[in-house]
Amino acid sequence: MSCEYVQAYEFVAIFDADFQPNPDFLKQTVPHFKDNPELGLVQARWTFVNKDENLLTRLQNINLCFHFEVEQQVNSVFLNFFGFNGTAGVWRIRALEESGGWLERTTVEDMDIAVRAHLNGWKFIFLNDVKVLCEVPESYEAYRKQQHRWHSGPMHLFRLCLPAIITSKIAIWKKANLILLFFLLRKLILPFYSFTLFCIILPLTMFVPEAELPVWVICYVPVFMSFLNILPAPKSFPFIVPYLLFENTMSVTKFNAMVSGLFKLGSSYEWVVTKKAGRSSESDLLAAAERESKTTNQLQIQRGASESELTELNRLKAAPVPVKRVNKIYRKELTLAFLLLTASVRSLLSAQxxxxxxxxxxxxxxxxxxxxLIGEQMS
Known part of the structure; x- marks a missing residue:
C-alpha cells in the first residue's frame, strides 16, 4: 500500500494465496462503489473446493455457511458493517488510509481495520452471490491453530478498541452492537457457555446427587441451535449430531484462546500460518507450467547423460522420499474425555x-x- 504506483488507484482487491477468484470478480464487485462514496468495502463469499474431503471439512463447511449466509448478510443489510474476512474483498483505498491503515498490533488485522473503518463512518456490503474458491484445513492440528487465532485475536482487539468504541461519534445502538453482539456474544459468551455447561457443569453433576440439570438444557436447546446453524447447508443435515458434539469439543480450544486474548497471554500474539493441502491450486495454470518446466529440464539432462548416469537418475527418481505421519496427542481433550466417560458410567449406574x-x-x-483421529494427519 505504500508503493508509489498505488497512489494512482482508487480500489484494492485482497486475496490469500489459496483463493481463486473468477475472471469477472472485479466486474461483479467494483460497480457497487459507483455513486456510493460512503462505501468502503465490498466482501465476497468463500466456497470450498475440499468441503467433502473428510468429516472435519464437512463440519467446517457448516460453520462457515452459517457465518456467510446469516451473520455476514444480516449485518450487511441492517448495519452496513461486518468483520472483514481478510480476503476476497475490495477496499476503497481512501477508507483504509483514513482508518489508520494496516496495523500489526493483533493477529486479526483484518477485523481490526474493519472496526476502525466502521468507527470512521465507512459502510460495507456483503455479496453472497459472488463466490471465490478456496479451501479449509484438512487436519485437526491446522484447524485448531486457526481457531485459536480466530478467537484469541478478537478478544485482544476488544481490549484495544473498547476506549475508541466508547468515545466514537457513531450512534449508541451501533456501539452497543459492537460491544455486546460483535465482540462479547460471539467471541466470549457463547464459547464460555458451551465450555462450562457441557464440559464442566454437566459431568460434575453426575457426582453430586442433589444437582440435576433439566433435559431441555442439555438436549433440546443444543439440538435446536445446531439445527439453526445447519440450515444454510441443508446437505449437511446427516451430520447434525457429529456437528453438535464436535462444536462442544472445540469449545476447549476457543475458551483457552479467549482467555489468552482477553488477558494478553503469550499465545495471543502468535500468528501461525494455517496449513492447507493445496487442493485449490491443483488445477492452477502456474502449477501446470512448473510441471512442464520440470519435465523439459529432465529431458535436457537425459539427452546429455550416459547410459549409466541415466540408470542412476531413474533409480533416484523412482525412490520415494519417506514421509512420516504421526498423530499428535492433545492432553486437555483427553483429560476431559476421561471426565466425561467417567461421568457417563456414573450416569448409567444412577439410571439417568x-x-x-x-x-x-x-x-x-x-x-x-x-x-x-479426526481429519487428515499432516506430515
Missing amino acids: GVHFYFLLFQGVTFLLVGLD
Whole structure:
C-alpha cells in the first residue's frame, strides 16, 4: 500500500494465496462503489473446493455457511458493517488510509481495520452471490491453530478498541452492537457457555446427587441451535449430531484462546500460518507450467547423460522420499474425555438415560479428537 504506483488507484482487491477468484470478480464487485462514496468495502463469499474431503471439512463447511449466509448478510443489510474476512474483498483505498491503515498490533488485522473503518463512518456490503474458491484445513492440528487465532485475536482487539468504541461519534445502538453482539456474544459468551455447561457443569453433576440439570438444557436447546446453524447447508443435515458434539469439543480450544486474548497471554500474539493441502491450486495454470518446466529440464539432462548416469537418475527418481505421519496427542481433550466417560458410567449406574448417552458420545468425541483421529494427519 505504500508503493508509489498505488497512489494512482482508487480500489484494492485482497486475496490469500489459496483463493481463486473468477475472471469477472472485479466486474461483479467494483460497480457497487459507483455513486456510493460512503462505501468502503465490498466482501465476497468463500466456497470450498475440499468441503467433502473428510468429516472435519464437512463440519467446517457448516460453520462457515452459517457465518456467510446469516451473520455476514444480516449485518450487511441492517448495519452496513461486518468483520472483514481478510480476503476476497475490495477496499476503497481512501477508507483504509483514513482508518489508520494496516496495523500489526493483533493477529486479526483484518477485523481490526474493519472496526476502525466502521468507527470512521465507512459502510460495507456483503455479496453472497459472488463466490471465490478456496479451501479449509484438512487436519485437526491446522484447524485448531486457526481457531485459536480466530478467537484469541478478537478478544485482544476488544481490549484495544473498547476506549475508541466508547468515545466514537457513531450512534449508541451501533456501539452497543459492537460491544455486546460483535465482540462479547460471539467471541466470549457463547464459547464460555458451551465450555462450562457441557464440559464442566454437566459431568460434575453426575457426582453430586442433589444437582440435576433439566433435559431441555442439555438436549433440546443444543439440538435446536445446531439445527439453526445447519440450515444454510441443508446437505449437511446427516451430520447434525457429529456437528453438535464436535462444536462442544472445540469449545476447549476457543475458551483457552479467549482467555489468552482477553488477558494478553503469550499465545495471543502468535500468528501461525494455517496449513492447507493445496487442493485449490491443483488445477492452477502456474502449477501446470512448473510441471512442464520440470519435465523439459529432465529431458535436457537425459539427452546429455550416459547410459549409466541415466540408470542412476531413474533409480533416484523412482525412490520415494519417506514421509512420516504421526498423530499428535492433545492432553486437555483427553483429560476431559476421561471426565466425561467417567461421568457417563456414573450416569448409567444412577439410571439417568439421556445424560448417559450424551456424556458417552461427547466423551468418545473428546477421545477421538485428543488422539488426533479426526481429519487428515499432516506430515
